[in-house]
Amino acid sequence: KHRFSNIAHLMSAYDFTEHRAEIVLPTIILYQQILAVTEAGKIIVPNTAFIDGVTLHHVAEQTQDSFVDVVEQQIISLAHMLGRKYAFDADHAAMVSDVALKIFDSMTKAHGLGKRERFLLKIAGILHDIGKYVSLRRHYFYSYRLLVSSDIFGFSDEEKHIMANVVYYHSKGTPNDAEPNFQVLPEQHKTVVSKLVAMMRLADAIDRSYRQKITNCTVSLKGDELIISYNSLEDTSLEEWTFADKADFFEEVFGFRALLKRQG
Secondary structure, three states, X not given: OHHHOOHHHHHHHHOOOHHHHHHHHHHHXXXXXXXXXXXXXXXXXXXXXXXXXXXXXXXXXXXXXXXXXXXXXXXXXXXXXXXXXXXXXXXXHHHHHHHHHHHHHXXXXXXXXXXXXXXXXXXXXXXXXXXXXXXXXXXXXXXXXXXXXXXXXXXXXXXXXXXXXXXXXXXXXXXXXXOHHHHOOOHHHHHHHHHHHHHHHHHHHHOOOOOOXXXXXXXXXXXXXXXXXXXXXXXXXXXXXXXXXXXXXXXXXXXXXXXXXXXX
């Protein structure tokens, strides 16, 4: 233990430069503390660094390597675990996430967002109602707080705040600088949030009853209209009314009328 107690010992024992020793020493101290607390006999350290992982992920994204798909599936699994922790409605979350992505995919040229924003929308769709575990009345606020404070692997703090703002505004309110959670975002992220919120609201409206009454949902963009067609064997008056109410913000953001059309 004493061999690693200072920079001079590291430089002498392992021929480290002073700069290298300054980097390594805090890590050694951390490992010593972990061993002391856990009483473990040893720590196995992989021969990789954080920058190696970042580089691998970046290259995989650029080359569309399957590694990215594996990582994303792991993140989705973690999101579902978090949802179960807060007793979310898995069927409702799945439907909202699915419809939101259909809307996203139908208007790629119009919204100008990329694959990463699509993934943020998916995770936000899964977790948008977790705040109901705390309170039904202000669930959007608690969904925001729980998402921001959760350690979700694979997202930067900026991305977590984008998703958290999407769940904050998914049911009511207009994203605006009067609210601190939105005001602190960079301008480009505010635009992303507004676009994702507009899509999320339509998707959430389609399952307003939480009973998945709407089936075979398809989305198409025709001229200045976003048309969502569906089938149902039940009364969907509640979903239709809610959708019409939420369509106003969608039109404000994108300039497209959103229409819900029953096919059978």
